[in-house]
Amino acid sequence: MRRRLLATTLALLLLGGAMGSAAADAPAGRPASVDAASVQVPAGVTAGVAVFDRQTGTFTEQLNAAATFRSASVVKLLLALDYLWNRGPDYTVPAADRAWLEPMLRSSNDTAANTYWSNNGGSAIITRMVSRLGLRDTAPPPSGYPGYWGYTALSARDTVTIYRYLLDSAPGAVRDVVMGNLRQSTRCASDGFDQHFGIAGAFEKPWAVKQGWAGSSYEKGTCGSARTASATGTASPAAAADVDLTRPALHSTGTVGAGDRSIVAVFTLHPVGTSYGKAYTDIGRLTRSLNVPGATRPAGWWYGTWSDHVNVRPNPSTADAALTQLPAGVEVLVGCQARGQLVQVPPYSNDWWAYLPQYGGWISNIYITSPDNKMPDVKDC
Structure with missing residues (x-):
């Protein structure tokens, strides 16, 4: 089973991917x-x-x-x-x-x-x-x-x-x-x-x-x-x-x-x-949430993250040097997910990784605010 975040963290980040819509009644991560x-x-x-x-x-x-x-x-x-x-x-x-x-x-x-x-x-x-x-x-x-x-x-x-x-x-x-x-x-x-x-x-x-x-x-x-x-x-x-x-x-x-x-x-x-x-x-x-004529909204799903300065890597593996680090606890756009290297943060482990198109890299799903190892609404890469 995937670890659950502290209640205070979940309250802060709300409903993960559901908060990704540009308007409250729009599908997560889709143009509204x-x-x-x-x-x-x-x-x-x-x-x-x-x-x-x-x-x-x-x-x-x-x-x-x-x-x-x-x-x-x-x-x-x-x-x-x-x-x-x-x-x-x-x-x-x-x-x-x-x-x-x-x-x-x-x-x-x-x-x-x-x-x-x-x-x-x-x-x-x-x-x-x-x-x-x-x-x-x-x-x-x-x-x-x-x-x-x-x-x-x-x-x-x-x-x-x-x-x-x-x-x-x-x-x-x-x-x-x-x-x-x-x-x-x-x-x-x-x-x-x-x-x-x-x-x-x-x-x-x-x-x-x-x-x-x-x-x-x-x-x-x-x-x-x-x-x-x-x-x-x-x-x-x-x-x-x-x-x-x-x-x-x-x-x-x-x-x-x-x-x-x-x-x-x-x-x-x-x-x-x-x-x-x-x-x-x-x-x-x-x-x-803004009405911005001419704007194109990125496809994907918005999810919260946890932990300090999560590394974004070029591939779904910790063997590669980090491209950059995320601001602690920031919400990110997830484009798709795939299996990769098993990551362990005792007592939890996860081999699913999320691709972040705006960063051009991957983070382990273990740092994603979601109840399961695999995010339920995100497509496979």
């Missing part, structure tokens, strides 16, 4: 109708959401769209645009600048952002971009935190404005530099976190994403060695009256669909102490 979609915010989560359909010129989703959140790394969009401002239509980024601009946008490199922030005026960057783009809710970090670029206040609707400028008004060279790098977002960020949550997990490519995360409970990287929270982390509740700097933040922004049809901005705050895997799962469920 978006005709009557409404934002589904997990319990305990505070969210600001906006989805803009560029084809019709209308919003398909708005929830607390004007509410401000600490931006975390989403502000790197403004750092890049400020650097590229007033460049000619044939501008080419010099190699020396490309060496930091590309990792800042693709893998959310903080060192590059720190350098840009200090060299180009700090908070003045935000003030300039607010004026240039006509942003309504964006503001520099609060007084007393001038070097904390991640404390910049940003809303979902202002984020839509930023992407609309990039796609519809920016010089072609600027658009190509920024969007081209966002299309090449790396799964593993520079600080070791798995950054393909939200948009990147909810929809098939084509997409382009700029993510953000900040919180003292996100204490370890999940794609590499242990890391600590950066300057975008936590502060005293009294530091800013308008922007919450204490609760862990996880944001997913970008475009989805052919021709960047939809602009999606999802900002979330989670209860203090929330693990990265739990926040990752919650923003995924929220994002999958």
